[in-house]
Amino acid sequence: MKRVLAIYFVVTSVFVVGICITLYLGRGMFVAAPVAVHIPSAGASVWSVLWQNFHDPLARLLVQFIVIIVATRAVGAAFSHFGQPAVIGEMTAGVLLGPSLLGWLSPGSFTFIFPKESLGILQLFSQIGVCLFMFVVGLELDVSNLRRRARTAIVVSHSSIMVPYLLGVILALVLYRSFAIPGTPFVSFALFMGIAMSITAFPVLVRILADRGLARTPLGATATTCAAVGDATAWVILAFVVAIARATGLISTLLNLGLLVAFVAVMLFVARPVLSRFLTVERMQGHRALGLIAGVLVFMTASALVTQAIGIHALFGAFLAGVVMPRDKDFYNYLAVRLENFSTVFLLPLFFAFSGLRTQVNMLNDSASWLAVAGIVAVAITGKVLGSTVPARLTGMSWHESFQLGALMNTRGLVELIALNIGYDLGILSPRIFSMLVLMALVTTFMTGPLLGLMNWTQRRGAGLAAAAS
Amino acid sequence: MKRVLAIYFVVTSVFVVGICITLYLGRGMFVAAPVAVHIPSAGASVWSVLWQNFHDPLARLLVQFIVIIVATRAVGAAFSHFGQPAVIGEMTAGVLLGPSLLGWLSPGSFTFIFPKESLGILQLFSQIGVCLFMFVVGLELDVSNLRRRARTAIVVSHSSIMVPYLLGVILALVLYRSFAIPGTPFVSFALFMGIAMSITAFPVLVRILADRGLARTPLGATATTCAAVGDATAWVILAFVVAIARATGLISTLLNLGLLVAFVAVMLFVARPVLSRFLTVERMQGHRALGLIAGVLVFMTASALVTQAIGIHALFGAFLAGVVMPRDKDFYNYLAVRLENFSTVFLLPLFFAFSGLRTQVNMLNDSASWLAVAGIVAVAITGKVLGSTVPARLTGMSWHESFQLGALMNTRGLVELIALNIGYDLGILSPRIFSMLVLMALVTTFMTGPLLGLMNWTQRRGAGLAAAAS
Numbered sequence: 001m002k003r004v005l006a007i008y009f010v011v012t013s014v015f016v017v018g019i020c021i022t023l024y025l026g027r028g029m030f031v032a033a034p035v036a037v038h039i040p041s042a043g044a045s046v047w048s049v050l051w052q053n054f055h056d057p058l059a060r061l062l063v064q065f066i067v068i069i070v071a072t073r074a075v076g077a078a079f080s081h082f083g084q085p086a087v088i089g090e091m092t093a094g095v096l097l098g099p100s101l102l103g104w105l106s107p108g109s110f111t112f113i114f115p116k117e118s119l120g121i122l123q124l125f126s127q128i129g130v131c132l133f134m135f136v137v138g139l140e141l142d143v144s145n146l147r148r149r150a151r152t153a154i155v156v157s158h159s160s161i162m163v164p165y166l167l168g169v170i171l172a173l174v175l176y177r178s179f180a181i182p183g184t185p186f187v188s189f190a191l192f193m194g195i196a197m198s199i200t201a202f203p204v205l206v207r208i209l210a211d212r213g214l215a216r217t218p219l220g221a222t223a224t225t226c227a228a229v230g231d232a233t234a235w236v237i238l239a240f241v242v243a244i245a246r247a248t249g250l251i252s253t254l255l256n257l258g259l260l261v262a263f264v265a266v267m268l269f270v271a272r273p274v275l276s277r278f279l280t281v282e283r284m285q286g287h288r289a290l291g292l293i294a295g296v297l298v299f300m301t302a303s304a305l306v307t308q309a310i311g312i313h314a315l316f317g318a319f320l321a322g323v324v325m326p327r328d329k330d331f332y333n334y335l336a337v338r339l340e341n342f343s344t345v346f347l348l349p350l351f352f353a354f355s356g357l358r359t360q361v362n363m364l365n366d367s368a369s370w371l372a373v374a375g376i377v378a379v380a381i382t383g384k385v386l387g388s389t390v391p392a393r394l395t396g397m398s399w400h401e402s403f404q405l406g407a408l409m410n411t412r413g414l415v416e417l418i419a420l421n422i423g424y425d426l427g428i429l430s431p432r433i434f435s436m437l438v439l440m441a442l443v444t445t446f447m448t449g450p451l452l453g454l455m456n457w458t459q460r461r462g463a464g465l466a467a468a469a470s
Numbered sequence: 471m472k473r474v475l476a477i478y479f480v481v482t483s484v485f486v487v488g489i490c491i492t493l494y495l496g497r498g499m500f501v502a503a504p505v506a507v508h509i510p511s512a513g514a515s516v517w518s519v520l521w522q523n524f525h526d527p528l529a530r531l532l533v534q535f536i537v538i539i540v541a542t543r544a545v546g547a548a549f550s551h552f553g554q555p556a557v558i559g560e561m562t563a564g565v566l567l568g569p570s571l572l573g574w575l576s577p578g579s580f581t582f583i584f585p586k587e588s589l590g591i592l593q594l595f596s597q598i599g600v601c602l603f604m605f606v607v608g609l610e611l612d613v614s615n616l617r618r619r620a621r622t623a624i625v626v627s628h629s630s631i632m633v634p635y636l637l638g639v640i641l642a643l644v645l646y647r648s649f650a651i652p653g654t655p656f657v658s659f660a661l662f663m664g665i666a667m668s669i670t671a672f673p674v675l676v677r678i679l680a681d682r683g684l685a686r687t688p689l690g691a692t693a694t695t696c697a698a699v700g701d702a703t704a705w706v707i708l709a710f711v712v713a714i715a716r717a718t719g720l721i722s723t724l725l726n727l728g729l730l731v732a733f734v735a736v737m738l739f740v741a742r743p744v745l746s747r748f749l750t751v752e753r754m755q756g757h758r759a760l761g762l763i764a765g766v767l768v769f770m771t772a773s774a775l776v777t778q779a780i781g782i783h784a785l786f787g788a789f790l791a792g793v794v795m796p797r798d799k800d801f802y803n804y805l806a807v808r809l810e811n812f813s814t815v816f817l818l819p820l821f822f823a824f825s826g827l828r829t830q831v832n833m834l835n836d837s838a839s840w841l842a843v844a845g846i847v848a849v850a851i852t853g854k855v856l857g858s859t860v861p862a863r864l865t866g867m868s869w870h871e872s873f874q875l876g877a878l879m880n881t882r883g884l885v886e887l888i889a890l891n892i893g894y895d896l897g898i899l900s901p902r903i904f905s906m907l908v909l910m911a912l913v914t915t916f917m918t919g920p921l922l923g924l925m926n927w928t929q930r931r932g933a934g935l936a937a938a939a940s
Contacts, residue, residue, distance in 0.1 A: 007864050008625050015632035019664075022639045026656040029646055053779045057590065058597050062775040062784065066768055073764050120527065121591055127528050155478050162485040169492045176499055186496040194489075294543050294815045298536055305532040309523045314532065341808040345764045394477050 060118050061125075064353075065346075067113055071097055072349040085207045087414055088445050090349060094356030095438065104362055114357060126354040129347025130418060131318035135300050136340050137203065138322020139332055141228060152222060152395045157230040159391040160409045161198040161237070164383025168197030171379050175372060181430045188245040192423045195238050196437050197380050201413025201445065202231040208411065208448055219401050223408045226388070231415065235319060238419055239312050245426055246311040259310040264320065267303065272324040275299075279326050293338065296325075313422050355417050358424060359438045360431055373436045380440050381447075384410040400459055407451040416441040530588050531595075534823075535816075537583055541567055542819040555677045557884055558915050560819060564826030565908065574832055584827060596824040599817025600888060601788035605770050606810050607673065608792020609802055611698060622692060622865045627700040629861040630879045631668040631707070634853025638667030641849050645842060651900045658715040662893045665708050666907050667850050671883030671915065672701040678881065678918055689871050693878045696858070701885065705789060708889055709782050715896055716781040729780040734790065737773065742794040745769075749796050763808065766795070783892050825887050828894060829908045830901055843906045850910050851917075854880040870929050877921040886911040 053059055072090040079089030096102065103110035114122070172190035180189045205227045206215070214220040243256035279292065300321040307317030325331070364370060389406035393399055420437050423429035429437070523529060542560040549559030566572065573580035584592070642660035650659045675697045676685070684690040713726035749762065770791040777787035795801070834840060859876035863869055890907050893899035899907070 004621055004625055004865050007861055008628070011625075011629045011632055011861065015636050018636040019639055022636075022643060023657060023660060026643055026646065026660060029643075029656045053781055056778075057594060058784055059775060059778045061594055061598070062771050062778065065771045066775065069764055069768050069771075073761060077761070121594060124527055124531055124591060125595075128531070151474055155474055155481075158478070159481045162481055166485050166488040166492075169489055173492060173496055173499075176496065186499045187493060190493060190496060290811070290815055291543060291547070293811055294539055297816055298539050301532050301535045301539075305529060305536065308526075308529045308532065311523055314528055337807060338811045341760070341763055342812050345760055346767055391477055391481065395474050 094352030098356035163387025204413035564822030568826035602813035633857025674883035
């Protein structure tokens with residue numbers, strides 16, 4: 001023990017003395033910079049340097065992460081507490097962090113947290129997050145349920161898309177002159193308004209069903225299947241609309257559509273069978289696991305790149321990559337636990353915040369705008385509820401169940417937000433109409449829970465009255 | 471069935487006819503843009519538009535992801551195949567993607583994949599990746615082993631830092647005039663050269679021990695403990711060096727150091743006990759799991775932000791956040807599976823590539839530079855091997871084991887790369903000296919395996935000769 005201490009003492013002494021001597025020897029050496037380096041004055045420097053440190057891009061990004069994650073979690077938890085799905089709270093938190101609330105209440109802290117030059121970076125992080133999210137959504141897409149309930153599901157879900165789509169296109173006739181970005185062709189605007197009306201948020205719907213204990217009822221199963229079919233259909237339509245809107249002429253439209261169809265065909269008929277042979281849970285064990293995860297991520301990224309390059313959005317590719325992954329429960333669990341948590345908790349909130357930054361409710365400062373909002377909300381609800389309730393009743397469900405299905409399909413949620421951001425990126429939706437549609441998405445998603453509650457209450461009341469009368 | 475088909479037919483017909491009529495009605499509407507929108511000529515447009523799509527920031531980032539992940543995986547696999555740890559291959563892949571090989575062979579594709587304006591974004595992604603990685607390293611830091619082997623471990627690891635550190639500082643006397651960035655004080659440069667010489671890569675060392683089946687031998691346990699102590703010590707020294715280097719005067723130095731000490735104290739003595747009471751695996755179950763993961767990520771981000779703001783690098787905070795997390799095996803597994811894979815597979819390769827982009831081997835175009843490289847490598851190896859072998863022998867290990875320990879501690883790997891990047895970011899290391907030190911890190915990491923093999927061979931040969939002689 002003494003010996004060890006002695007060694008330690010000798011080494012440390014030599015070290016300290018050696019360092020001191022060397023630094024002393026080198027004290028005179030100084031290669032001056034060709035231009036004078038700015039040295040802040042001694043008094044103010046200390047705190048101003050600390051303050052300055054907050055302005056480098058990494059610190060800025062970390063500040064944004066903290067603010068965004070805390071805000072989405074907090075508002076999400078508050079909404080859960082009042083019986084709403086947390087995702088509505090997270091979407092709302094994004095809007096509150098944007099110019100609509102934070103930027104209005106405290107412009108100083110808003111421009112400190114979200115300065116213009118940082119938005120490009122935040123957008124890229126949020127886009128990567130949405131791509132991962134869409135990949136997991138694609139992984140989860142379960143078509144096995146579809147075969148059992150194909151008839152009702154296809155009719156109801158297609159009609160629940162077509163009715164609001166048509167109403168949205170007609171509404172575009174009214175809104176185009178006042179609200180479209182000058183230079184946008186009417187066709188693009190109208191087709192996009194249709195999409196905006198006809199989306200149903202599959203993930204939110206599943207969450208609502210689970211919260212209300214409806215997931216395993218016949219209504220729940222039908223609603224889930226309808227929403228899944230609707231989701232897939234809506235993405236296909238959206239991809240086509242984007243391909244048309246981005247094209248500069250007939251040839252280019254046909255080329256975009258042709259490339260899209262060819263890519264989807266390759267993914268479904270070439271990539272899917274190959275992948276299901278290669279990617280098995282057994283291969284995921286041991287030292288090759290990381291390599292396979294890397295392979296899956298590269299596949300997803302490459303697919304996203306292809307769709308981005310052919311002029312559709314990257315997230316279609318990510319979604320499609322998820323769809324063609326093997327439908328294996330173990331495989332899904334293996335991948336989901338490794339990708340879903342990080343993307344849901346860390347990256348998706350960035351998307352909510354980024355959408356919120358684009359939403360400028362304070363732009364809606366005249367009665368015409370608010371009239372337009374009211375019209376949009378009314379058309380969205382009418383189209384979706386009518387378009388699902390009536391065919392559901394006609395294909396044999398009870399009126400009560402049909403109405404409940406209509407209310408459920410009216411949930412727009414996160415998926416609507418993704419579609420709206422694509423429209424904004426393409427320059428089809430102006431900031432004003434974007435803000436209106438975000439409000440519509442919030443209202444329709446928010447009302448689903450209360451609407452279902454109201455229906456159950458009226459049914460029970462009706463049953464009670466009937467019992468009293470008999 | 472007929473009825474369902476009829477409904478479907480009616481809805482679809484109304485939809486198609488309605489859309490057509492509306493688009494027809496709107497055909498005349500067009501709000502022209504105030505400035506003419508650029509419409510590319512019909513012939514060239516189609517392919518040039520597709521090509522143009524590759525140049526938006528998202529597509530660029532996706533291309534970079536694909537190239538980087540595929541390259542690091544491929545070179546890593548090749549190195550594993552030849553018995554080297556994959557991480558050396560991944561580091562090498564980064565250098566090969568940079569100006570040293572790709573940029574030299576094919577400047578066109580290099581500037582296409584890594585244009586200057588995209589580097590800031592790549593850097594942010596890689597920094598977030600390193601922060602996550604350092605958090606997991608902190609999580610893994612196991613001091614329970616230390617108590618059993620404290621004596622040898624502390625003496626050997628501290629001496630294995632101090633000897634190369636001193637040699638590095640002395641080397642700085644020689645290199646300062648020719649290679650330091652003008653305007654850098656000698657003290658900063660010398661202290662940083664010391665750090666660069668004295669780092670041991672704990673993660674790589676653990677991997678090498680596991681690969682050679684040495685992990686559970688006494689030598690393996692001593693080496694692991696030494697490296698863990700050395701790792702923690704090196705980070706503390708590095709934090710101090712950075713605090714000194716970034717300061718603009720005596721007051722500012724003392725303030726930086728004071729803030730650093732205060733923050734570490736708060737983390738160890740306030741945050742750690744609180745966290746170990748709150749974060750248990752039981753709480754991680756069910757619907758609150760996501761909230762707790764979010765909490766952990768926010769804690770990590772906030773800690774990174776604090777160290778970034780007080781002028782040390784963000785990754786110290788991330789590392790420290792990992793260190794103060796509860797030392798619970800289940801908790802570690804729960805977090806690691808959710809964070810480690812994504813960061814190792816997706817984000818860490820970005821860091822290797824980013825470091826490689828900064829490494830310009832072609833800058834070393836004169837004999838003085840290569841002489842300096844040789845000097846740096848010689849000093850690094852001599853300092854590390856002497857500094858570990860001699861005290862190990864003196865504290866009671868055999869010569870053979872002491873040499874093996876020396877060879878193991880000479881592994882610099884990824885940790886060295888992280889430290890060098892900090893020096894580059896601070897403006898202390900010029901691109902030339904950075905490239906030299908990266909080469910040194912590659913050489914010392916690469917030689918560990920062969921050196922151990924050589925030692926075993928000479929020992930067996932010696933044993934064989936001794937057996938033949940007796």
